[in-house]
Amino acid sequence: MKIKWSGKRTLIAAGLLVGVLWLYAMGSEQRRGDGxxxxxxxxxxxxxxxxxxxxxxxxxxxxxxxxxxxxxxxxxxxxxxxxxxxxxxxxxxxxxxxxxxxxxxxxxxxxx
The missing domain is CATH 2.30.30 (SH3 type barrels.)
Incomplete structure (x- = not known):
């Protein structure tokens, strides 16, 4: 299956990636205090x-x-x-x- 990367799809994919990275960064600070x-x-x-x-x-x-x-x-x-x-x-x-x-x-x- 080929995906045609239009400007809109690229923007959505980049936004999702930034969101996931932000959530990971916030969670890593939370995990640091776990025990x-x-x-x-x-x-x-x-x-x-x-x-x-x-x-x-x-x-x-x-x-x-x-x-x-x-x-x-x-x-x-x-x-x-x-x-x-x-x-x-x-x-x-x-x-x-x-x-x-x-x-x-x-x-x-x-x-x-």
Missing amino acids: KDGADTTSSTTQCRVEATVDDLNIRSAPALNPNNIVGTLDSGDQADAQKVEQNGFRKLDEGRWVSSEYVVTVEGRDC
């Missing part, structure tokens, strides 16, 4: 990284104690990339992901 309930298992050696010191440490959507804002958990020894931001006794892991600073320690050699 056990969102815990990242890979990162650079300079990025801030924390380790849970208790089992069932709640990951919250906001830096506040609220039973409705739990979005995941970490077990003792689980590590996650974090940011240098601390607020109300919580360490920011990522957008919409916070853990109690009381129950995490900075991984040795990381800049937090």
Whole structure:
């Protein structure tokens, strides 16, 4: 089967290709943060990284104690990339992901 590539078909094919590449790029950033309930298992050696010191440490959507804002958990020894931001006794892991600073320690050699 031969396809006749008119200007309109070429434009549509190029638009679809750009859309697929854009979706892939957006998804690769999302996949970077995937792991056990969102815990990242890979990162650079300079990025801030924390380790849970208790089992069932709640990951919250906001830096506040609220039973409705739990979005995941970490077990003792689980590590996650974090940011240098601390607020109300919580360490920011990522957008919409916070853990109690009381129950995490900075991984040795990381800049937090």
